[in-house]
Amino acid sequence: MNHQALCRKTYKIGIFGLLLGVWLSGCNTQTTQPQTNQNPASSPTAADLTRKDKKVILTTFTVLADMAQNVAGDKATVQSITKPGAEIHGYEVTPSDLTRGQNADLILENGLNLERWATRFYNSFPKVPHITLSEGVQPINIAGDAYRGKPNPHAWMSPKNALIYVDNIRKALGNIDPANAGTYDANAAKYSEEIRAIDAKLKQAISGIPPDKRYIVSCEGAFSYLANDYGLKEVYIWPVNAEQQSTPKQVERVINTVKANQIPAVFCESTISNEGQLQVAKETGAKFGGVFYVDSLSPSDGPASTYLKLLEYNVNTLIKGLQSK
Numbered sequence: 001m002n003h004q005a006l007c008r009k010t011y012k013i014g015i016f017g018l019l020l021g022v023w024l025s026g027c028n029t030q031t032t033q034p035q036t037n038q039n040p041a042s043s044p045t046a047a048d049l050t051r052k053d054k055k056v057i058l059t060t061f062t063v064l065a066d067m068a069q070n071v072a073g074d075k076a077t078v079q080s081i082t083k084p085g086a087e088i089h090g091y092e093v094t095p096s097d098l099t100r101g102q103n104a105d106l107i108l109e110n111g112l113n114l115e116r117w118a119t120r121f122y123n124s125f126p127k128v129p130h131i132t133l134s135e136g137v138q139p140i141n142i143a144g145d146a147y148r149g150k151p152n153p154h155a156w157m158s159p160k161n162a163l164i165y166v167d168n169i170r171k172a173l174g175n176i177d178p179a180n181a182g183t184y185d186a187n188a189a190k191y192s193e194e195i196r197a198i199d200a201k202l203k204q205a206i207s208g209i210p211p212d213k214r215y216i217v218s219c220e221g222a223f224s225y226l227a228n229d230y231g232l233k234e235v236y237i238w239p240v241n242a243e244q245q246s247t248p249k250q251v252e253r254v255i256n257t258v259k260a261n262q263i264p265a266v267f268c269e270s271t272i273s274n275e276g277q278l279q280v281a282k283e284t285g286a287k288f289g290g291v292f293y294v295d296s297l298s299p300s301d302g303p304a305s306t307y308l309k310l311l312e313y314n315v316n317t318l319i320k321g322l323q324s325k
């Protein structure tokens with residue numbers, strides 16, 4: 001090889017080495033400099049940072065998720081384990097639920113023996129704290145010898161109790177994310193005022209029904225707290241959702257009560273079969289007034305897509321049924 005060719009080869013190698021060094025230097029700079037990417041979705045590393053910056057809050061069902069989201073605002077990510085329309089008493093945990101539980105910073109439950117599946121779920125994540133939102137509520141015990149001493153779990157159906165839930169959410173979020181505690185406090189105060197406003201509105205609406213006609217007839221005894229707040233008389237087929245429902249004896253008891261008190265309408269919850277209540281309506285001549293939302297919100301395009309809408313929809317549905325002839 002002559003001297004000129006050797007120089008050209010050496011020159012090419014030198015240029016390649018220089019370019020390689022610049023490229024490697026750029027890669028090193030990109031991986032060590034502070035992450036300031038304004039589009040987290042475009043970079044897994046940035047997305048991971050966003051995940052760390054925002055706490056992930058997992059709730060056992062959709063009503064609690066809506067409450068928690070109102071307190072969290074945009075400072076935390078809130079997810080519900082169960083989907084809209086799910087029956088939550090005997091829910092069966094899925095592998096994806098376990099994955100979400102592993103990645104959560106906090107789990108919020110109702111308690112009062114509502115989530116019978118929850119203990120095993122929590123035990124899978126001993127390092128993830130879980131908070132019982134009904135803590136501080138005065139329980140109403142379920143009637144009947146079979147449930148002696150056991151609390152009715154549907155405490156959130158009372159707006160007064162919902163204020164306790166909201167305060168428990170506020171404290172829980174502030175404890176795991178003190179940097180945003182001020183925002184959680186402000187959001188909780190605003191949301192509590194909205195709950196008080198809907199409470200006053202619903203009490204006023206129910207006051208238009210004569211006291212001796214204020215019956216709420218449902219499939220499950222899920223309205224004890226609401227009935228206590230608003231002066232309603234509660235009638236139901238079974239006390240708590242269970243595998244065996246609508247026995248002939250249960251249905252007969254409700255039929256007799258509806259007939260004796262000339263109750264014009266009966267209802268059932270959205271997450272369970274209304275077969276027993278339809279039989280009550282047929283045997284008594286009462287109207288089947290529709291469904292109530294209790295254990296689950298409706299989908300986003302439905303009538304009970306938030307907790308406040310759930311309360312208002314249920315009471316309006318009840319009043320419409322009681323006023324029917």
